[in-house]
Amino acid sequence: MAAPTPPATTATTVPTPRRPLDAPAGTDPVQQWYEDALGWAATAGPEGVRLRTGLRFDVLELPADAGFAMLRRCDPRSPVAVRGETMQLLVAAGSADELPGLLDWLEWGALPLDLVGIGSGGFIDAPTPPGWSGSQEAAVWVRPPEPGREMEPVLPALTTLTAVSTWSVVGGGGGAPDLVRLVDTAATHCHRARLRRAYTEPTRQPLAFS
Incomplete structure (x- = not known):
């Protein structure tokens, strides 16, 4: 049986955004x-500082309970943040566009997973800098940059x-590209978390009237 055709990928190079040394007075310290320490594009507004994605x-955003369950399977060098009940995994630029195709290819596409990608043109709230x-x-930051x-x-x-196709042929394993493993692991834990929440939530009973 032939291996399924993996989703197409694209590669783009974007110049690193840098902040001018003579920044105007009153710039938000976050x-x-x-901008200065990491060279990331950031904007400040009434609701705080936001980081531009893409x-x-x-x-990749997923429920925090699923995220914490999978952290030990993530590269410890990859930045990870949490906001409320949502975990945010930083991945390579362009990965958000690949997410729907990867989920379909990994046969997760038909299930509700609460796993979404934020890519070009998007923003996330800037986590409080470490310390x-x-x-x-x-x-x-759970794992800061x-x-x-x-x-x-x-x-x-x-x-x-080629690496993705090889991963399919051998049935997964250590040779899989990082994003493929990460998405498959994230989808698995998102699905388990949904089942666990559905099992533990109290069943609503209709009111009885005499």
Whole structure:
């Protein structure tokens, strides 16, 4: 039986956004940290600082309970944040576009998983920088990025079509591209978390009237 045809991939190179040294007075310190320390595109508004996705990274969002269950299977160098009951996994730019096709290819596409991608043109709330104080409602880093290091080489990415096809033929395993393994693991834990929540939630009983 022939291996299923993997989804098509695209590769783009985007210049790293950099903040000018003579930044205007009054710039939000969180925005300044992200732009100066990491070179990430950040904007400040009434609801706080937001990070633009699709340039240096994309984001996979999933329920926090599913995310914490799968963290041990993630590369410990890849940044991970949590905001409320949502976990955000940073992946290579362009990965959000690959997510629907990968889920279909991995035969998860027909199930509701609460797993979504945020890519080009999107934003996420900026987590409080490591070591800074913040409000309880703010996003926080579970695994923060490291200033002064290039992040792209450690972000899960869909590497080559040949590698994906090989992963299908051998039935998965250590040779799978990082993004394929990450999406498959995330989908598995999202599905388990949904089943667990459905099992533990109390059953609503209709009111009885005499």
